[in-house]
Amino acid sequence: MSEMKSDSPNAVPGKILVGATxxxxxxxxxxxxxxxxxxxxxxxxxGGGKTVSLQxxxxxxxxxxxxxxxxxxxGDLAGLSQPGDSKPAFxxxxxxxxxxxxxxxxxxxxxDVFGEQGHMxxxxxxxxxxxxxSRLLDLNETQEGVVNIVFKVADEQxxxxxxxxxxxxxxxxxxxxxxxxKVKYGNIxxxxxxxxxxxxxxxxxxxxxxxFGEPALDISDFIRADRDGRGAVNILTAExxxxxxxxxxxxxxxxxxxxxxxxxxxxxxxKPKLVFFFDEAHLLFDEAPKALLSAIEQVVRLIRSKGVGVxxxxxxxxxxxxxxxxxxxxxxxxxxxxxxxxDQKAVRAAAETFRKNPAFDTTEAIMHxxxxxxxxxxxxxxxAPEMVDRVLIAPPAARVGPIAPEERAAMxxxxxxVGKYDQAIDRESAFETLQGGGPAKSGGGMLGGVIxxxxxxxxxxxxxxxxxxxxxxxxxxxxxxxxxxxxxIAKEILRxxxxxxxx
Numbered sequence: 277m278s279e280m281k282s283d284s285p286n287a288v289p290g291k292i293l294v295g296a297t298x299x300x301x302x303x304x305x306x307x308x309x310x311x312x313x314x315x316x317x318x319x320x321x322x323g324g325g326k327t328v329s330l331q332x333x334x335x336x337x338x339x340x341x342x343x344x345x346x347x348x349x350x351g352d353l354a355g356l357s358q359p360g361d362s363k364p365a366f367x368x369x370x371x372x373x374x375x376x377x378x379x380x381x382x383x384x385x386x387x388d389v390f391g392e393q394g395h396m397x398x399x400x401x402x403x404x405x406x407x408x409x410s411r412l413l414d415l416n417e418t419q420e421g422v423v424n425i426v427f428k429v430a431d432e433q434x435x436x437x438x439x440x441x442x443x444x445x446x447x448x449x450x451x452x453x454x455x456x457x458k459v460k461y462g463n464i465x466x467x468x469x470x471x472x473x474x475x476x477x478x479x480x481x482x483x484x485x486x487x488f489g490e491p492a493l494d495i496s497d498f499i500r501a502d503r504d505g506r507g508a509v510n511i512l513t514a515e516x517x518x519x520x521x522x523x524x525x526x527x528x529x530x531x532x533x534x535x536x537x538x539x540x541x542x543x544x545x546x547k548p549k550l551v552f553f554f555d556e557a558h559l560l561f562d563e564a565p566k567a568l569l570s571a572i573e574q575v576v577r578l579i580r581s582k583g584v585g586v587x588x589x590x591x592x593x594x595x596x597x598x599x600x601x602x603x604x605x606x607x608x609x610x611x612x613x614x615x616x617x618x619d620q621k622a623v624r625a626a627a628e629t630f631r632k633n634p635a636f637d638t639t640e641a642i643m644h645x646x647x648x649x650x651x652x653x654x655x656x657x658x659x660a661p662e663m664v665d666r667v668l669i670a671p672p673a674a675r676v677g678p679i680a681p682e683e684r685a686a687m688x689x690x691x692x693x694v695g696k697y698d699q700a701i702d703r704e705s706a707f708e709t710l711q712g713g714g715p716a717k718s719g720g721g722m723l724g725g726v727i728x729x730x731x732x733x734x735x736x737x738x739x740x741x742x743x744x745x746x747x748x749x750x751x752x753x754x755x756x757x758x759x760x761x762x763x764x765i766a767k768e769i770l771r772x773x774x775x776x777x778x779x
Contacts, residue, residue: 574773
């Protein structure tokens, strides 16, 4: 980690340097760490500098000891793992705003849903829950209702849904016993079941089956620091994942919900525990049903009390619903182009999201910003947005751009997580339980396994062994108690705001 000069604009305690105005006065603009969990937005047209702004903030958070998560959708954020290469444009920009350009690298951990360019990332179907599974499969309201029934039955009967074959098996089980469940849960139409099965097949062909399984990601592995006290920069390799936009958006939303359900309340801290950058944010909201949008709004509103800041990156602020946009207090707006009346309307709408500066016309400024220049409005000391300024964005210290395969391999070899997530585990779950005859015949799925373990410990294997009357009575009592406890546990499974399993 390079040492900063004490009088450097980069060395202001509790703040991240964003850039400086170039109106002759050279006023520096900062993001306050104590207000960084009030979320933010980086927007602008392609080629305007959004990625550089994202990388600059990620470096600032890491230097402050805050962990970072970001998705690398184009492959050019991997450079955070390597020292900057003193590009002439960056050296020039540093001089323009009164800085010495100092290359640096950051403690990067690579992750990958497909396990090709990073540590494998998995979740179980049970953890993801019915709402996000339905979103992932692009189901209509009726089909989503069937998925909800499947999860309800699985939760109550102790059917552990780990991977897609478990979900298929549970769906088939519910369909075959539709008459039994109809009175309690409502109609389960064969046409809906068939449609869901087809969507599961489509998801498998897109590689979605690799994402579901064990060992599932321990979200606390994201919140780490290196020996210098800098926060880990967790980079999800997402170039291939972006070919399946719904899988990409649903996966990131699941991660956000995991943070929300897992982390304890911390209130207003000096800095966030983790900052979550959501690139291509429009994919999260495109065609999302009202119930999902409402849940996303609630998570964004509440997650800041868990010490998490969420920063959306998208081309236009209008890509984000008003209810969410109103919660994004820290804003960096790069150039937007206005060639059509519709474009002009979008520019005016973007300008109206800022607190006006009488020194310039915000609408005109948005259309004439140069590359690496942005309109910046951060939250002030009292939590209110500062007046918008036209700012030259400071240059990142790490490399901006892709890295070579051998550089990535070297980083992977040094990772603390080598071996932890690499090998998939396929333990007994709903598929095996239902293959064995279902919950009633096999002893209640995962709960049956618990019961069997307890009885085996107390009595040994019952096969070929005759129990005394006392042992038989004890075995019966333990079995009854275990089943009762198991049923109570299954019925008390709680699901959070987004339907994911509450921790």
